Amino acid sequence: xxxxxxxxxxxxxxxxxxxxxxxxxxxxxxxxxxxxxxxxxxxxxxxxxxxxxxxxxxxxxxxxxxxxxxxxxxxxxxxxxxxxxxxxxxxxxxxxxxxxxxxxxxxxxxxxxxxxxxxxxxxxxxxxxxxxxxxxxxxxxxxxxxxxxxxxxxxxxxxxxxxxxxxxxxxxxxxxxxxxxxxxxxxxxxxxxxxxxxxxxxxxxxxxxxxxxxxxxxxxxxxxxxxxxxxxxxxxxxxxxxxxxxxxxxxxxxxxxxxxxxxxxxxxxxxxxxxxxxxxxxxxxxxxxxxxxxxxxxxxxxxxxxxxxxxxxxxxxxxxxxxxxxxxxxxxxxxxxxxxxxxxxxxxxxxxxxxxxxxxxxxxxxxxxxxxxxxxxxxxxxxxxxxxxxxxxxxxxxxxxxxxxxxxxxxxxxxxxxxxxxxxxxxxxxxxxxxxxxxxxxxxxxxxxxxxxxxxxxxxxxxxxxxxxxxxxxxxxxxxxxxxxxxxxxxxxxxxxxxx
Amino acid sequence: xxxxxxxxxxxxxxxxxxxxxxxxxxxxxxxxxxxxxxxxxxxxxxxxxxxxxxxxxxxxxxxxxxxxxxxxxxxxxxxxxxxxxxxxxxxxxxxxxxxxxxxxxxxxxxxxxxxxxxxxxxxxxxxxxxxxxxxxxxxxxxxxxxx
Numbered sequence: 001x002x003x004x005x006x007x008x009x010x011x012x013x014x015x016x017x018x019x020x021x022x023x024x025x026x027x028x029x030x031x032x033x034x035x036x037x038x039x040x041x042x043x044x045x046x047x048x049x050x051x052x053x054x055x056x057x058x059x060x061x062x063x064x065x066x067x068x069x070x071x072x073x074x075x076x077x078x079x080x081x082x083x084x085x086x087x088x089x090x091x092x093x094x095x096x097x098x099x100x101x102x103x104x105x106x107x108x109x110x111x112x113x114x115x116x117x118x119x120x121x122x123x124x125x126x127x128x129x130x131x132x133x134x135x136x137x138x139x140x141x142x143x144x145x146x147x148x149x150x151x152x153x154x155x156x157x158x159x160x161x162x163x164x165x166x167x168x169x170x171x172x173x174x175x176x177x178x179x180x181x182x183x184x185x186x187x188x189x190x191x192x193x194x195x196x197x198x199x200x201x202x203x204x205x206x207x208x209x210x211x212x213x214x215x216x217x218x219x220x221x222x223x224x225x226x227x228x229x230x231x232x233x234x235x236x237x238x239x240x241x242x243x244x245x246x247x248x249x250x251x252x253x254x255x256x257x258x259x260x261x262x263x264x265x266x267x268x269x270x271x272x273x274x275x276x277x278x279x280x281x282x283x284x285x286x287x288x289x290x291x292x293x294x295x296x297x298x299x300x301x302x303x304x305x306x307x308x309x310x311x312x313x314x315x316x317x318x319x320x321x322x323x324x325x326x327x328x329x330x331x332x333x334x335x336x337x338x339x340x341x342x343x344x345x346x347x348x349x350x351x352x353x354x355x356x357x358x359x360x361x362x363x364x365x366x367x368x369x370x371x372x373x374x375x376x377x378x379x380x381x382x383x384x385x386x387x388x389x390x391x392x393x394x395x396x397x398x399x400x401x402x403x404x405x406x407x408x409x410x411x412x413x414x415x416x417x418x419x420x421x422x423x424x425x426x427x428x429x430x431x432x433x434x435x436x437x438x439x440x441x442x443x444x445x446x447x448x449x450x451x452x453x454x455x456x457x458x459x460x461x462x463x464x465x466x467x468x469x470x471x472x473x474x475x476x477x478x479x480x481x482x483x484x485x486x487x488x489x490x491x492x493x494x495x496x497x498x499x500x
Numbered sequence: 501x502x503x504x505x506x507x508x509x510x511x512x513x514x515x516x517x518x519x520x521x522x523x524x525x526x527x528x529x530x531x532x533x534x535x536x537x538x539x540x541x542x543x544x545x546x547x548x549x550x551x552x553x554x555x556x557x558x559x560x561x562x563x564x565x566x567x568x569x570x571x572x573x574x575x576x577x578x579x580x581x582x583x584x585x586x587x588x589x590x591x592x593x594x595x596x597x598x599x600x601x602x603x604x605x606x607x608x609x610x611x612x613x614x615x616x617x618x619x620x621x622x623x624x625x626x627x628x629x630x631x632x633x634x635x636x637x638x639x640x641x642x643x644x645x646x647x
Contacts, residue, residue: 046642158540162533169526176519185519188527213575220571223564224611389611389623393604394630396575400582400596401638401646409591409645411583418579422572429552448522452513461509 003356006050012368014047014054015361019368022062026069027383028391029076033063034328035215035395038208041335042401049339049354054361056335060328061113061311061365065373068105068304070384073098078384080272081307084279088292088299095295096239099377103241104297105304106373108253112305113366115257116264116312120319121359123265124348128320131345136457137467140450141474143443146323148478149266150436152485163433167440168447174200180449196412204334205403205416206441210434211327212399213421216392218428224388245297252282252298253305260306264313264325278306312362319343319358323443330438338406570610578603586647593639593646600631 018040025036036059044052067079072089085105092101134142147164154160173189174197176182189197246253256278263274282302283289292299314325315332322344324330336343341354348355373380403417404410427434454463465475513521538545554560578599585595605627612619638644 042638042644043642045644046638158533158537162530162537165526165530165533169523169530172523172526183515183519185516187519187523217568217571220567220611221563223562223567224613389608390626392611393607393627394634396578396607397600397604397631397634400579400600401634401644404596404647405638405644409647411579411586411647414579414582414647418575421575444526452518452522455511456513459510459512460506461511462506 002353003360006353006357007360011051011054011361012364014051015058015364016368016372018055018058018060019062019365020058020372022059022064023066023069023369023373023380024062024383025059026063026066026078027380028386028388029070029074029078029384031215031391031395032067032079032211032328033060034211034331036060036063037328037331037335038204038211038402039395039398041204041208041331042398042405044335045338045405049341050357050361052335052339053354053358054364056332057358057361058365058368060332061308061362061369062372063328064308064311065106065109065113065304065369066380067307068102068109068300069377069381072101072105072300073381074384079307081275081310082303083272084275084303085300085307087279087303088294088296089303091293091295092297092300097295098381100239100241100245101295101297101300102377102381103374104245104300106370106377107243107246108256108301108304109308109373110366110370111253112257112260112308113311113369114363115254115305116261116309117359117362117366118312119261120312120315120362124316124320125355127316128345128348131321132349134345134470135467136450136453137463138470138474140447140454141464141471141478142321142323143447143450145474145478145481146317146443147436147440149481150439151433152481154433154436156431156433157485157489159431160433160436163427164436164440166432167437167442168444170206170437171200171441171444172448173197176448177445180445181453182449200445201416201420202403202406202410202413203442204331204338204406205413206420207331207334207438208399208402209417209420210424210427210438211331212395213417214424214428216396217421217425219388219392221425246301249298249301252286252301255281255285256302256306257309260309261313263306264310265316266325274306274310275303278302308366315358315362319347319355320345322347322446324439327435327438330435330442333442567610571607574603574607574610582647591645593635596639596646597631597635599647600634601627604631 021040022033022036025031025039026033037056040055040059044055047055064079064081067077067082068085068089070076070078071082071085072093075086075090077083077086089101089105092098131142147168151157151160151164154163169188172187175184175186178184186194186198259278259281260274263277279299279302282298283292286292286298289296289298310326314329317323317325318329318333322333324333333343341347341351399417400414403413406413424434427437455461464471466472551560555563558565582595582599585599589595605623608623608626609615612623635646639646
């Protein structure tokens with residue numbers, strides 16, 4: 001078995017290190033799992049494929065899980081996906097049950113994470129097998145569907161679509177690659193830019209800029225004010241955690257994990273949607289939801305199991321279709337490419353060992369997350385007190401390393417990081433949606449190749465509708481996603497007060 | 501009859517101009533979407549731009565000019581000087597190390613509210629130790645290219 005040769009102490013050590021660093025990033029408000037992966041990316045340059053995967057998946061799982069710490073202790077979600085953890089976690093912490101609330105969240109998280117890893121293991125190969133049969137037409141429609149789903153679920157659909165198309169436009173800057181069947185001619189730039197932009201903007205400096213530097217600029221603008229107005233709640237004393245709290249919670253765990261996994265599979269929807277949906281479902285369907293919002297364990301179970309279930313779910317479209325499921329997997333796609341992995345329908349079949357290693361790494365990351373957080377939660381809780389005047393300069397420094405080293409020493413990539421850091425700040429201010437923009441940027445070049453090749457092959461636009469039953473079905477899905485978004489908008493406009 | 505209708509959808513791509521085919525479509529979609537945004541939000545647009553101007557000028561809202569523009573200025577100077585210095589010390593990572601020490605110290609100083617003697621020492625130590633450690637681990641141990 002070749003797989004066993006990959007499972008070295010170094011492999012598991014890197015998963016543990018990645019998970020711990022991810023938890024720390026997630027635990028600091030304003031810093032996310034995406035940022036953890038972006039900042040630690042340079043470390044993977046030195047590792048081989050499997051060790052790089054170990055570190056990245058550890059960071060991903062740890063980053064999502066760590067978000068619950070400030071959510072419970074200071075009422076601020078460390079990551080957007082922990083938003084609903086604040087609803088019950090913080091009231092519990094205020095009445096002296098902070099450690100209990102966190103441990104409930106940790107157990108729910110590990111359940112959600114393992115559940116989604118199992119779904120990934122069984123579902124991704126099936127989807128990949130199906131996707132292998134896709135021609136250029138279906139591949140283009142899959143990208144169109146992904147962008148439609150992302151844009152339609154944004155808070156403003158028009159801005160979401162605009163952001164996605166802007167991302168595609170930005171990805172087209174550079175030459176039309178000869179290796180992709182293009183004519184090698186430059187477009188969308190002035191002559192003096194050709195020296196720098198012949199291959200377009202590199203993906204990772206763009207992502208590091210938008211998710212790293214933009215965060216620093218947004219906080220710098222606010223002057224690093226403490227949003228909480230009060231210090232963190234102490235974990236000493238209070239009610240003890242017992243596993244018996246999960247009695248009667250199996251349905252909640254399974255339902256919330258399923259919701260999290262499903263939302264993860266939808267490209268670009270994000271963890272906050274998963275946790276809000278799981279929380280509201282628990283509130284609607286549980287026998288007694290009267291205490292939810294006042295410090296009920298079932299609320300934390302729903303929130304944390306769903307947001308950790310997102311991890312495996314988001315890897316399904318990434319590994320089977322080459323489409324990132326969320327902003328963190330958007331960075332993972334760049335990191336995998338760097339390691340020589342071309343994710344897409346052929347990935348699992350052609351890299352069966354790597355596929356198993358990924359699953360093992362994901363399972364191990366969840367188990368290690370549980371071990372680290374469950375037994376060291378009191379120490380981890382102190383992380384939220386680390387001042388940002390220490391952290392943020394170091395984050396920019398690590399962003400520089402990530403951007404510079406990506407193409408083995410191109411200073412223009414560092415300037416790209418600054419450019420897109422500022423662009424991300426402006427985008428935030430004018431209401432552009434970052435996730436559709438990024439997914440559009442990642443998929444734009446492929447969309448062009450599939451679109452142009454389809455037309456070159458068939459010479460008629462009707463082929464996009466009539467090529468196959470799959471193409472027609474994809475159009476139905478596109479229509480359904482738009483109709484669903486319009487339905488949600490109409491319903492929300494009739495119910496202006498959102499139940500928290 | 502049906503084939504006549506279908507022929508309206510015929511498209512041929514000239515290979516010499518194929519690099520512009522998709523970008524033109526995307527640009528047009530972008531322009532149309534922008535027009536839709538302007539039309540649907542024009543009432544919010546002008547007041548929004550005026551307010552943004554007032555906030556940036558410091559006449560309205562809470563905007564920490566010193567820290568925001570200080571971050572931008574220091575980051576730009578950091579990147580520029582690192583690039584200049586890397587010509588002096590090519591492929592050694594010294595440029596990264598020297599400039600990072602300065603940058604981390606100055607940016608920390610910019611972000612601190614109340615500077616005490618003890619805090620000053622912590623900032624100096626952080627600025628010296630963290631970049632040195634990053635340089636040693638990345639450039640020396642892992643052989644990663646640094647400026």
